[in-house]
Amino acid sequence: MTVTVEIALTATNDLVEGLNHLLPQLSSSASALTWSDVEVLVASPSSRLFVGRDDNRIVGVLTLVVFAIPSGLRAWIEDVVVDESTRGTGVGEALTRAALEEAKRRGVRSVDLTSRPARIAANSLYQKLGFELRSTNVYRYVIE
Numbered sequence: 584m585t586v587t588v589e590i591a592l593t594a595t596n597d598l599v600e601g602l603n604h605l606l607p608q609l610s611s612s613a614s615a616l617t618w619s620d621v622e623v624l625v626a627s628p629s630s631r632l633f634v635g636r637d638d639n640r641i642v643g644v645l646t647l648v649v650f651a652i653p654s655g656l657r658a659w660i661e662d663v664v665v666d667e668s669t670r671g672t673g674v675g676e677a678l679t680r681a682a683l684e685e686a687k688r689r690g691v692r693s694v695d696l697t698s699r700p701a702r703i704a705a706n707s708l709y710q711k712l713g714f715e716l717r718s719t720n721v722y723r724y725v726i727e
């Protein structure tokens with residue numbers, strides 16, 4: 584299989600459908616995205632939505648978020664998911680490598696991400712590509 588990876592620049596039916604097919608495979612609590620949600624996402628200056636395709640079918644996505652803070656330009660990788668039917672064929676690796684190249688091209692100092700220990704494939708993928716486990720506490724404040 585030859586996967587192609589691109590950065591989505593416009594909202595299309597194909598993209599909305601692809602995201603809504605993939606997101607439930609990442610999180611059972613993910614809400615369905617509307618066309619307008621996807622328009623906001625692809626227009627965001629800080630977010631880059633990477634889309635992996637096999638023979639034009641969307642088989643995986645990843646979002647790279649780049650932001651400036653006093654200690655430099657930093658980035659997070661979020662919402663990485665590959666279609667169950669296509670896992671184990673290099674799509675996740677191609678998406679992550681493309682995001683890291685883009686981060687490097689933009690002068691980002693470091694790329695962070697989180698992944699639950701139970702996500703065996705994801706943790707293996709990130710470590711294979713050079714991500715190192717940090718010793719820190721991850722907190723979240725939920726805004727009701």
Ligand SMILES: CC(C)(COP(=O)(O)OP(=O)(O)OC[C@H]1O[C@@H](n2cnc3c(N)ncnc32)[C@H](O)[C@@H]1OP(=O)(O)O)[C@@H](O)C(=O)NCCC(=O)NCCS
Binds near residue numbers: 669704708
């Ligand atoms: C994690 C995920 C994105 C990996 O995507 P993928 O396309 O299947 O991964 P790839 O085929 O590119 O594999 C790349 C590397 O990932 C690791 N990996 C992939 N599948 C694996 C598995 N079943 N078990 C262990 N490691 C695995 C390996 O290190 C592999 O390298 P190798 O082929 O040299 O062994 C995919 O399994 C997925 O969508 N999982 C559900 C959602 C999820 O956990 N997302 C991550 C949130 S942090």
